[in-house]
Each structure stands twice: as structure tokens, then as C-alpha cells.
Amino acid sequence: MRWHGKSKRKYTGGRLHYSRRKKAFEAGRPATDTVIGTERRKKVRTMGGNIKFRLLRCEFANVSDPKSGVTKQSRIVTVKSNTANTFFVRRNITTKGAVIETDLGDAMVTSRPGRDGIVNAKLI
Numbered sequence: 779m780r781w782h783g784k785s786k787r788k789y790t791g792g793r794l795h796y797s798r799r800k801k802a803f804e805a806g807r808p809a810t811d812t813v814i815g816t817e818r819r820k821k822v823r824t825m826g827g828n829i830k831f832r833l834l835r836c837e838f839a840n841v842s843d844p845k846s847g848v849t850k851q852s853r854i855v856t857v858k859s860n861t862a863n864t865f866f867v868r869r870n871i872t873t874k875g876a877v878i879e880t881d882l883g884d885a886m887v888t889s890r891p892g893r894d895g896i897v898n899a900k901l902i
Contacts, residue, residue, distance in 0.1 A: 780806030810892030812836055814854050814870045819895050831895025836872060839897040841885045852880040854897070872897060 783804040788794050803825060810820075815835035822830045842849040860866040860876040872878060876887045878899060885899035 780808070782806050810834065811866075811869070812872045812891040812897070814856070814872070830893060832893070833891040833895045833897065836891060836897050839878065839880060839885065839887070839899045841880055841882050841899050841901060843882075843901050850882065852882045852885075855879040855881070858884060877902065 781800060781804055783800055784794065784796075786794055786796070807822070810832040812833045813835055815837065817833075817837050818835040820832040820834055822832055824830050836854060838851050839854050840849055841852045854872070856879050857867050857870045857872060858877045858879050860871065860873060862873045862875060863871075866873065866876070872887055872891050874887055874890045878885055878887060878897075880899070882901065884902045886902055887897060887899045889896055889898035891897050
């Protein structure tokens with residue numbers, strides 16, 4: 779489980795003495811590794827009653843061509859490279875900044891599939 783509270787150390791390296799314990803709203807959630815496959819989403823209730831959609835599997839991407847300004851839906855073939863983690867390539871995990879191979883050509887993912895629930899990309 780991740781925790782999004784303050785560190786126990788100061789930036790100087792000294793100890794930071796807390797006046798309270800960890801709170802439930804500071805707890806994080808595990809990362810969503812969006813893989814290629816038949817589409818599957820998960821609805822998550824966030825703070826304030828808002829809703830996020832986690833994309834667990836994706837099959838299509840909204841690919842836009844920056845030259846013509848046209849956006850089309852295209853099938854994702856494979857992940858070619860991923861700057862977030864090199865091991866994501868062999869597991870076909872899609873994150874923001876990943877280069878994916880589509881039917882229209884190579885494209886870079888511009889959305890955050892694990893948070894936005896959709897894959898948007900632009901042609902390279």
C-alpha cells in the first residue's frame with residue numbers, strides 16, 4: 779500500500795516528529811498497468827465523491843494526425859517503447875509517453891490510461 783503523506787525526514791536529513799498518525803485519505807492505490815486486450819474498465823470513487831475510470835485493458839486508441847488535424851480510432855498492435863519502464867514493452871503495458879504501433883502507424887500516447895480510462899495518441 780502506498781502512502782502519500784509527508785516523509786519522516788526533513789530535507790536536511792534530520793528527523794521530523796509527527797503530531798498525528800497516518801490518515802486513511804493519505805493512502806494511495808496500486809498502479810494500474812493497462813495492457814493490450816479486450817477493453818475492460820474499472821470505476822473508482824475518489825475523494826469528494828468524484829469518479830475516475832481505470833483502464834485495465836485496451837484494444838483501440840484515438841489516434842490524431844497533427845498535420846491534418848484528423849482523429850481516428852485505430853487498433854493497437856503492440857507497444858514499441860516505453861520511457862516509464864523498459865520492462866513494460868515486453869508486458870505490453872501502455873502509459874503516457876509510450877510509443878505504440880497502430881494500424882495507422884507509430885503513435886505516442888498523450889493521455890494517462892490508468893487514470894483517464896481512455897487511450898489518446900498522436901502520430902509520430
